[in-house]
Amino acid sequence: MEEDLTAGDAGSHMTRLLGIGKLLLGGVSVGSVLELLGVPAGMLIGSVVGAALVNQPWTRRMRPSSLPIVARQIGLTTVGLAAGVLLTVDSLLNTAVIALPVVLAYLALTALNLVFVTVLMSRYQVDPVTAVLAVTPGGLAEVTSIAIDKGAQVAVVLSVHAVRLFSLVLVILPILLLVLS
Amino acid sequence: MTQLLPLLAVMAGSAAAALIFRRCRIPLWPITGGLVGAAAINLGFGLAVQVPNLIVLLAQLLVGTAIGATIAPDTFRQFRRFLAPGSLAVGAVLGAGLLFGWAFAALGILDPAEAMLSLMPGGVGEMVTAGVALGFDGAVIIGAHMVRLFTVLLSLPLVLWVAVKIRQRWIADPDETGPQQP
Numbered sequence: 237m238e239e240d241l242t243a244g245d246a247g248s249h250m251t252r253l254l255g256i257g258k259l260l261l262g263g264v265s266v267g268s269v270l271e272l273l274g275v276p277a278g279m280l281i282g283s284v285v286g287a288a289l290v291n292q293p294w295t296r297r298m299r300p301s302s303l304p305i306v307a308r309q310i311g312l313t314t315v316g317l318a319a320g321v322l323l324t325v326d327s328l329l330n331t332a333v334i335a336l337p338v339v340l341a342y343l344a345l346t347a348l349n350l351v352f353v354t355v356l357m358s359r360y361q362v363d364p365v366t367a368v369l370a371v372t373p374g375g376l377a378e379v380t381s382i383a384i385d386k387g388a389q390v391a392v393v394l395s396v397h398a399v400r401l402f403s404l405v406l407v408i409l410p411i412l413l414l415v416l417s
Numbered sequence: 418m419t420q421l422l423p424l425l426a427v428m429a430g431s432a433a434a435a436l437i438f439r440r441c442r443i444p445l446w447p448i449t450g451g452l453v454g455a456a457a458i459n460l461g462f463g464l465a466v467q468v469p470n471l472i473v474l475l476a477q478l479l480v481g482t483a484i485g486a487t488i489a490p491d492t493f494r495q496f497r498r499f500l501a502p503g504s505l506a507v508g509a510v511l512g513a514g515l516l517f518g519w520a521f522a523a524l525g526i527l528d529p530a531e532a533m534l535s536l537m538p539g540g541v542g543e544m545v546t547a548g549v550a551l552g553f554d555g556a557v558i559i560g561a562h563m564v565r566l567f568t569v570l571l572s573l574p575l576v577l578w579v580a581v582k583i584r585q586r587w588i589a590d591p592d593e594t595g596p597q598q599p
Contacts, residue, residue, distance in 0.1 A: 259482050259485070259486050260478070260482055262482075262485070263478050263481055263482035263485060264478055267474075267477070267478055267481060271474065277477070279474045279477040279478055279481065280477040280480065280481045281481065282481070283477065283478045283480075283481030283482045283485060284481040284482075284484045284485040284488070285485065286482075286485065287481065287482040287483075287484075287485025287486050287488075288485040288486070288488035289485075291485065291486050291488070292490055293490065300486070301486060302483075302486045302487070303479070303482055303483040303486050305483075307479050307482075307483060308479060308480055308483035308484075309435075309447045310447075310476075310479060311475075311476045311477070311478070311479030311480035311483070312445075312447035312448050312451065312476075312480060313431055313432060313435045313447040313448070313450065313451035314431075314451065314472060314473070314475070314476035314479075315447075315448060315451065315473075315476050315477070315480065316431065316435070316447060316448040316449065316450065316451025316452035316453075316454075316455065317427065317428060317431040317451045317452070317454070317455040317468065318455075318468045318472070318473050318476065319448075319451075319452050319455075319563070319566075320427075320431065320451065320452035320453065320454065320455030320456040320459065321427060321455050321456070321459045321466050321467070321468055322559045323456045323459070323460065323559060323560070323563065324460070324556050324559075325460060326554075326556040327555075327556030327557065327559045327560040327563075328460075328560065330554070330556055330557045330560050331557075331560025331561065331563065331564060334521075334526060334527065334535075334557070334560065334561060334564070335560075335564050337521065337524075337526055338535070338536070338561050338564040338565060338568070339564060339568045341517045341520075341521075341536060342564075342565055342568045342569055343568065343572065344513075344517075345510065345513050345514075345517075345538075346569070346572060346576055348509065348513060349506070349509075349510070349576075350576070350579060350580070350583070352502070352505070352506040352509065353576075353580050353583070354583055354587075354588075355502060356499075356502060356506075357580070357583070357584050357588050358587075358588045359502070360498070360499065360502060362499075364577060364580035364581045364583075364584050365577060365580075367580060368573070368576050368577050368580045370499075370503065370506070371506045371510070372569055372573065372576070373510050373514075373538035373565070373569055374565075374566060374569045374570055375566060377448075377477070377480045377481075378445060378448055378566070378570060380480075380484050381445075381480065381483075381484070382445070382570075382573070384483070384484065384487055390484060390487050390488060391488055392499050392503075394484065394488075395499055395500065395503055396499065396503035396506060396507065399500070399503050399504055399507050400507040400510065400511070400538070400539075401539065403504075403507055403508075403511060404511060404537060404538075404539035408511055408515075408537065408539075409537075409539070409544075412533055412534070412537075
C-alpha cells in the first residue's frame with residue numbers, strides 16, 4: 237500500500253514536471269520567434285501566447301498545467317532588478333525635481349480612467365478588478381501578475397495592454413521620433 | 418568575470434530586498450523589492466552593473482509562461498469582445514500622455530521631447546532607447562517612468578475601492594452578488 241502511494245506520488249510528480257516543461261517549451265518557442273522578429277516585448281508576449289496554446293485541452297487526455305508561483309516571483313524580481321540598475325544618481329536627482337508633477341499627472345489620468353472602468357463594468361459586465369487593471373497604465377508584466385493574484389480576467393487585462401503596447405511602439409513612437417528628430 | 422561579481426552582488430541585494438518587502442507586506446514586493454535592492458547596491462557601491470539581455474529574456478519567459486498558463490479556452494473569444502472598448506481606453510491613455518507631455522513642456526518642467534518620452538505610458542526600455550537615440554537625457558526618462566510605475570501601482574488599492582463603490586452604487590442590482598471585492 238505504501239509502495240503504491242509512493243509510486244503514485246512519483247508519477248504525479250513526474251506528470252507535474254512534464255507539464256512545467258511543456259509550458260516553458262511552448263513559451264520559449266513562440267517568445268523566441270517574436271523576439272527575433274523585433275516585436276515589442278516579444279519574449280513576454282510570445283511566452284504568454286505559447287504557454288497558453290500548449291496548455292489548452294486539445295485532446296481529452298490533456299490536462300492544464302501551471303507554473304510554480306515561485307517561478308513567477310523570481311521572474312518579477314528579475315524584472316525589478318533590470319529596472320533598478322538603470323537608475324543613476326543623476327536620474328534620482330532629476331526625478332526628485334519632476335516627481336510631484338508626474339505623480340499629479342498620473343493621478344489625473346487615473347481619474348479619467350475611472351470613466352472607462354465604469355463603461356467596462358456597466359456595458360460589458362466586467363468585474364471591478366478586471367476593469368481597473370485593464371486600463372491601469374502600468375507595466376505589462378506587473379499588471380497581468382496582479383490580475384492573476386486578484387483573480388481578474390487575465391485575458392481581458394492582457395488584450396488591452398497588448399493593444400496599448402503595440403499602438404505605442406509600432407504607431408505612436410515612430411511618429412514621435414520622426415517629429416522630434 | 419569582472420562583471421560577474423558585481424552582477425551577483427546586485428542580484429543578492431535584489432533578492433534580499435524583495436524578501437524584506439514581502440515580510441513588510443509592501444505591494445508588488447517582487448518588483449518593488451527587486452528594483453529598490455538592485456538600485457541600492459548598484460548605486461551604493463558604484464558598480465554600474467549592466468544586466469545581460471539573456472537574464473532579462475529569461476525573466477520575461479518565466480513571467481509570460483506563468484501568465485499564459487492561466488488562460489482558459491474561452492479567453493480568445495473574450496479578446497475579440499473587448500478589443501473595441503480596450504482600444505478606446507488605450508487611445509485615451511496615449512492621448513493623455515501626449516497632452517501631459519505638451520503641458521510639461523509648456524510649463525518649462527521638461528524639454529518637449531523628453532516630456533513626451535517620459536509621459537507616454539509605454540515600456541521603459543523603448544522610451545529610454547528612443548530618447549537616448551535622439552540625444553536626450555535617458556536618466557530623466559527613466560526617473561519619470563519609475564515614478565509612473567510606483568504612482569500607478571501604489572494607488573491601485575484606492576482605485577479598486579472606488580471602482581467597487583461605483584459598481585455598488587450605480588451599476589449593480591441590490592440583489593446581485595458575485596466577485597466584487599479586490
